[in-house]
Amino acid sequence: MSLTGWLTEPRTGHGLRVATDDAGWTRHDFPSLAVAAGNVAGLLRATGLRRGEVVSLLLAAPETFLAGFFGVLAAGGVVNPMPPPSGLGAGGAYPKQLTHLMRVAGTRTMVVDPQLAGTARSAAAAAGLAVTVLTAPGADQSGDGRPGRPVTPAADDPQPPAGDEVALVQFTSGSSGHPRAVAIRADNLLANITAIRRWLDMGAADVTATWLPTYHDMGLIGCTLAPVLNQSDILAMRPDQFIRSPRRWLSCFGEQGATLTAAPTFGYAYAARRIDPDELAGMDFSDWRAAIVGAERVSRRTLESFAALLGPHGFRTRAFLPAYGLAENTLAATGLRLAPPPVALRVAGQLRPGEPVEVIAVEEVGTDPSADDDWLIGCGDARDGVAVTVVDDEGGPLPPDVVGEIALTGRSVAAGYHGPDGPDAAFAGGRLRTGDHGFLHDGQLFVLGRAGDSLKVRGRNLYAEDLEARLAGVDGLSPERVVVLAGSAGRTPELHALIRQRPGPWAAEVARILGREGGPGVRIRVLSVPASTVARTTSGKPRRRPMFRAAMDGSLSGEVLYDSTEPGAWLP
Missing domain, CATH: 3.40.50.12780 (ANL, N-terminal domain)
Known part of the structure; x- marks a missing residue:
């Protein structure tokens, strides 16, 4: 070829x-x-x-x-x-x-x-x-x-x-x-x-x-x-056509015989939220073989809600293929194999780099739209020609069920960064240090989030994507309306929740959750923001670092509903 x-x-x-x-x-x-x-x-x-x-x-x-x-x-x-x-x-x-x-x-x-x-x-x-x-x-x-x-x-x-x-x-x-x-x-x-x-x-x-x-x-x-x-x-289809009519995307499978696709989690969540079950009348999804889910944290609630909507029309949860990849590895690094449904893990305690993971529950993804998001979804094993290891800060390999940085080797690892961006230590020695944290369990990769999108507090990492999953569902907040920013202003660690929702009772619960996760000494801010405030990449991911800088210099638009450093702030 x-x-x-x-x-x-x-x-x-x-x-x-x-x-x-x-x-x-x-x-x-x-x-x-x-x-x-x-x-x-x-x-x-x-x-x-x-x-x-x-x-x-x-x-x-x-x-x-x-x-x-x-x-x-x-x-x-x-x-x-x-x-x-x-x-x-x-x-x-x-x-x-x-x-x-x-x-x-x-x-x-x-x-x-x-x-x-x-x-x-x-x-x-x-x-x-x-x-x-x-x-x-x-x-x-x-x-x-x-x-x-x-x-x-x-x-x-x-x-x-x-x-x-x-x-x-x-x-x-x-x-x-x-x-x-x-x-x-x-x-x-x-x-x-x-x-x-x-x-x-x-x-x-x-x-x-x-x-x-x-x-x-x-x-x-x-x-x-x-x-x-x-x-x-x-x-x-174009992205704007999907946003206007997610039903049209589903009709590709239910009416025109499409069998394969790939989309970020928010695409499946958007379709599940926007489509009424009556709109699927006459559709048949039994030939839909593969629905790759990637580009961002895979949500159990999203998968189960989507499967519950389409299940009566022949969709099977084993079509979901959670995957992990990045441009530095050309694209695909890991992915769930065809046939078995995705696996969800619940873990005990906090996940800290270099420390073991205690798995307390293992379940297959089903069709319960009320499933909570306090689960980690496996992103499968390495694809052909790719080797996946989890390493410590010095690059030494870690055993299964220990949190570390995801590293990749193999034929798909790119030559490096181009132009003024290269060379880069991330590609040293033919091994790609991805900057993402995760662990291996029963041969599958479980991804926690980017090291640059996390906050280290008292020896443990708080991952923005994990916190977003915890906040989604609070008083009806949907995942696509929640963005968490994590960083430090000088020596002060900070967590900011940007919520695309009008002010309401949800704010107190969001502040309580972030306060509990961050603990003493972490500044907590909760903001109600317009959609234009949330900067996103070309693939729909939040651009956290630029938004965190904007929050620090006061240029981030939105209404501050809670700031733990303000005198008289109500206690979460």
């Missing part, structure tokens, strides 16, 4: 179906996509692209993005997907963010949607970069947006990066600060895609349905590149 082999032998009768805003679908079969990719490759060669140069893509439509992605590879370039304005937020902040991303990527050429050409040129000028900006070929033209420009298609002579050549510069989600650019080699990309196809036992009849953006690693590699190299059908 090669990255561009399908371009010369595209499968007929199958390809990409793209959701339109009038509830319809447009079809782009693999042969037409191969021709479009050849046009992009020819355009790049005609403009003098040199092998190994970075080509950034600013393309919103899935069919145009696919043509751009494989066209860059066929021309020998390095692909760098960038989020269009809808992915970074509209308004005046976008050009500045785009300028930063271009500097990090070292962009030399851009292929963009025509309406974004001016924005791209302005951002390049602000970055001080000499960038060639090309508009994506449309259906009736094969050049750079200027009718009549002759370009020789190049799909019949692809010259993609191979072996240890870098093929992809992928931005991280940036949950802990600015996104970083990861240099992913051709062999990394092929190894991870191969591992995903084997994990899911992908066949020619499978259909992948996705609403994830193609510039994000889970949407790109898991939901787009894997099925394209498998030459199996894809049903693609």
